[in-house]
Amino acid sequence: MTKVQRRLIQAVALAVVGLACLSEVFYINVLPNRLVWQHPLARYPPWAYVVVDIVPGSCFVLAGLIAWSLRPRNRVGLLMMGVGVGLLIPAVALSPPLATGIIGEIFLVTFGSVWAVVLIHLVRSFYVVVPLSGLLQWGLLVAHVFPLATAARVIPPACFVVGLGLVVRRWVLGGRARRRSLSPLFWPLVAFTIAFPLYAAIALAGLVSGRSLGSLLVVSPLLFVVALPLGFLIGLLRTGLDMSSVGDLVVRLSDGLAPDQLQPALARALHDPSLEVVYWLPTHAWFADLEGQRVDLPTADSERAASVLGDPAAPVAALLYDSSLVHEGQLVDTAAAAVNLALENARLQVELRAQLEEVRQSRARLVDAADSERRRVERDLHDGAQQQLVTLLLSLQLTKTEALKHRAPATAAMVEANIVALKKALAELRELARGIHPTILTQAGLVPAILALGERCPMRVDVTGDLGDGHLAPQLEAALYFVVAEAITNAVKHSKGRRICVAIGSGSGLATIEVADDGMGGADPSLGSGLRGLSDRVAAVGGRLVVTSDPGIGTSVRAEIPCG
Amino acid sequence: MRVIVADDSVLFREGLAKLLEAAGFEVVGQASNAEDLDRLVGRVRASLVILDIRMPPTQTDEGLVAAKRIRRQHPEVSVLLLSHHVESHHALELLGQSPDRVGYLLKDRVGDLSEFLDAVRRVGNGGSAVDPLVVSQLLGRKRSRDLIEDLTDREQSVLALMAEGRSNDAIASTLKISPKTLEAHIGTIYSKLELEPAGADHRRVLAVLNYLRSS
Numbered sequence: 001m002t003k004v005q006r007r008l009i010q011a012v013a014l015a016v017v018g019l020a021c022l023s024e025v026f027y028i029n030v031l032p033n034r035l036v037w038q039h040p041l042a043r044y045p046p047w048a049y050v051v052v053d054i055v056p057g058s059c060f061v062l063a064g065l066i067a068w069s070l071r072p073r074n075r076v077g078l079l080m081m082g083v084g085v086g087l088l089i090p091a092v093a094l095s096p097p098l099a100t101g102i103i104g105e106i107f108l109v110t111f112g113s114v115w116a117v118v119l120i121h122l123v124r125s126f127y128v129v130v131p132l133s134g135l136l137q138w139g140l141l142v143a144h145v146f147p148l149a150t151a152a153r154v155i156p157p158a159c160f161v162v163g164l165g166l167v168v169r170r171w172v173l174g175g176r177a178r179r180r181s182l183s184p185l186f187w188p189l190v191a192f193t194i195a196f197p198l199y200a201a202i203a204l205a206g207l208v209s210g211r212s213l214g215s216l217l218v219v220s221p222l223l224f225v226v227a228l229p230l231g232f233l234i235g236l237l238r239t240g241l242d243m244s245s246v247g248d249l250v251v252r253l254s255d256g257l258a259p260d261q262l263q264p265a266l267a268r269a270l271h272d273p274s275l276e277v278v279y280w281l282p283t284h285a286w287f288a289d290l291e292g293q294r295v296d297l298p299t300a301d302s303e304r305a306a307s308v309l310g311d312p313a314a315p316v317a318a319l320l321y322d323s324s325l326v327h328e329g330q331l332v333d334t335a336a337a338a339v340n341l342a343l344e345n346a347r348l349q350v351e352l353r354a355q356l357e358e359v360r361q362s363r364a365r366l367v368d369a370a371d372s373e374r375r376r377v378e379r380d381l382h383d384g385a386q387q388q389l390v391t392l393l394l395s396l397q398l399t400k401t402e403a404l405k406h407r408a409p410a411t412a413a414m415v416e417a418n419i420v421a422l423k424k425a426l427a428e429l430r431e432l433a434r435g436i437h438p439t440i441l442t443q444a445g446l447v448p449a450i451l452a453l454g455e456r457c458p459m460r461v462d463v464t465g466d467l468g469d470g471h472l473a474p475q476l477e478a479a480l481y482f483v484v485a486e487a488i489t490n491a492v493k494h495s496k497g498r499r500i501c502v503a504i505g506s507g508s509g510l511a512t513i514e515v516a517d518d519g520m521g522g523a524d525p526s527l528g529s530g531l532r533g534l535s536d537r538v539a540a541v542g543g544r545l546v547v548t549s550d551p552g553i554g555t556s557v558r559a560e561i562p563c564g
Numbered sequence: 565m566r567v568i569v570a571d572d573s574v575l576f577r578e579g580l581a582k583l584l585e586a587a588g589f590e591v592v593g594q595a596s597n598a599e600d601l602d603r604l605v606g607r608v609r610a611s612l613v614i615l616d617i618r619m620p621p622t623q624t625d626e627g628l629v630a631a632k633r634i635r636r637q638h639p640e641v642s643v644l645l646l647s648h649h650v651e652s653h654h655a656l657e658l659l660g661q662s663p664d665r666v667g668y669l670l671k672d673r674v675g676d677l678s679e680f681l682d683a684v685r686r687v688g689n690g691g692s693a694v695d696p697l698v699v700s701q702l703l704g705r706k707r708s709r710d711l712i713e714d715l716t717d718r719e720q721s722v723l724a725l726m727a728e729g730r731s732n733d734a735i736a737s738t739l740k741i742s743p744k745t746l747e748a749h750i751g752t753i754y755s756k757l758e759l760e761p762a763g764a765d766h767r768r769v770l771a772v773l774n775y776l777r778s779s
């Protein structure tokens with residue numbers, strides 16, 4: 001539609017308003033007595049007629065004019081003007097050429113109810129789609145073809161009830177986002193519902209009693225009627241505000257929005273607190289939330305709807321929201337377009353997190369495997385070599401006893417020499433097994449194992465604290481044990497200190513161990529491959545290792561491991 | 565003396581049984597796991613059970629658990645626990661509050677026959693035996709060394725042998741000193757360490773071990 005056409009239509013609508021006003025004035029002043037009985041407000045002062053006949057239609061026309069100028073491409077403004085013009089037809093029917101004859105009657109009967117049909121279209125176009133059942137569609141068709149006749153008086157209330165029914169049903173069934181989208185229409189409609197019977201009742205009371213009820217009282221229902229065009233106008237402008245909230249979103253994006261802030265920002269822009277953003281993981285071919293957990297898209301008949309963003313074959317992300325937002329597709333698309341780049345970033349981040357989680361798990365599995373391998377080697381040494389050597393020791397002992405019994409002291413001495421050598425080998429084997437995996441760690445737990453480390457240490461070792469209630473998982477105890485063992489070994493080798501303090505603590509889902517010496521400090525944690533390995537080991541179970549070594553103060557190795 | 569031997573290695577069991585029988589003990593039963601051992605102890609009258617700390621099915625500390633159970637259920641039976649590794653933690657757990665009729669030795673001690681048999685006899689006769697490695701670890705700690713630095717070398721040797729559960733006679737003959745001299749050493753040790761005189765040999769084991777470990 002061109003600008004000229006638009007101006008023309010606007011001029012026509014204004015002309016109708018003017019004509020209606022003139023007709024009313026003419027009707028009141030020129031034909032004061034002739035048709036007076038026909039009007040339900042017959043007993044009230046002339047200005048009351050004018051207000052009742054002119055104000056609702058004029059308000060619709062004016063609101064429609066404003067709406068159309070602000071949103072030229074939106075049909076709502078045009079339809080509002082249509083409703084207004086329709087409402088003014090009874091007044092126009094009072095104009096000089098029509099008022100006195102049968103033509104005016106026919107004109108009034110034919111077009112007097114058109115506004116109600118247009119109102120139904122207005123309600124529907126305001127919400128893009130208000131689904132109509134088959135019966136209602138037929139009814140609407142009949143109303144178009146036949147908006148008149150003597151039965152025409154039935155059409156406005158019928159249309160009104162249908163429109164009200166549609167809106168109320170969606171209001172009752174809808175969630176927060178849906179109610180919000182309906183509210184500019186819902187409350188005016190409720191007001192309108194109150195206004196009609198009120199107006200009728202007051203008019204009827206005036207007619208029946210023949211007494212004046214006061215002009216202001218008679219006119220007051222109009223306030224409710226005026227609310228309806230205002231509601232449409234507000235609703236339309238708020239869609240504009242929604243668009244401007246998308247504008248705010250764009251501004252926030254340019255300030256740099258973290259992936260975890262994206263979902264709340266979108267939820268705010270689209271006024272749907274239940275909105276979720278899920279990201280496509282190509283490696284898994286499913287959608288996942290920020291935590292990397294799988295999320296399935298809603299089915300078509302659910303209360304949730306989804307918009308998949310990007311190429312359908314290789315999507316970036318999807319928005320999950322209340323299905324009422326389906327009617328604001330343009331808003332959703334605009335918002336989605338605004339956050340597209342940020343979504344791509346967030347998707348990459350989610351993908352990265354999912355991969356990191358996999359790497360973390362595989363690292364934990366590797367450490368676990370190494371731990372159980374150590375335990376297996378220790379067990380094999382224990383049940384195999386150690387046991388066999390001790391049995392051999394027994395048998396040598398028996399041989400020696402036999403030799404002595406047979407008075408062969410030379411043989412006994414040779415056997416004794418073997419016994420001594422074997423005992424030495426056993427002692428070495430014992431230390432080897434202990435270094436691989438100390439049995440006391442499996443048998444008695446972390447704290448006794450650390451105490452045992454302290455007992456074997458040439459420096460003084462003070463152990464304080466405990467793990468509260470009981471044991472940690474074996475891989476956590478092993479990680480902490482080897483941290484303490486390595487730290488104590490380092491302190492003995494390098495610190496030149498006199499004592500070592502081992503502080504064990506646990507609480508709020510964290511087990512901590514700090515090994516501090518009073519030596520010379522100045523150790524470079526990046527140099528020792530032992531510390532580097534320990535740091536990896538602690539990280540593999542989700543913890544961290546902090547080494548501080550200030551010259552002259554000593555070295556402290558602190559491990560924190562989540563154990564919740 | 566009637567002895568039961570429990571170890572999951574049949575070779576070790578048999579070898580130990582032979583060794584004990586050669587030394588005049590009577591081996592009245594053998595068991596390869598804790599469950600069999602429990603049944604055996606309930607059925608056969610024995611004055612001593614010698615068992616390994618690690619036994620099937622988990623190969624962790626079944627022997628320790630079994631030893632504590634036997635001490636609770638059959639207080640008249642002595643228990644000697646053998647292990648490839650010795651820990652002061654286990655020693656004190658086993659000795660508990662009554663250190664009589666109990667011993668905890670490294671398995672390798674079968675290589676020092678006379679000392680091993682001495683420990684077996686001591687435990688079987690109601691005394692106690694703690695492996696010298698446990699004692700030397702406790703005494704070797706820096707903190708322990710600070711505590712006992714006032715003791716002479718001779719007094720330190722006496723303390724170590726006391727901690728192993730040796731009787732006065734055994735200590736005196738090991739150190740080749742007269743019982744009277746030993747009495748004097750022990751008195752000095754108690755006063756220097758501010759320990760309460762603990763009476764019987766096995767009582768003072770626990771006192772000395774606890775002193776060394778907790779101080």
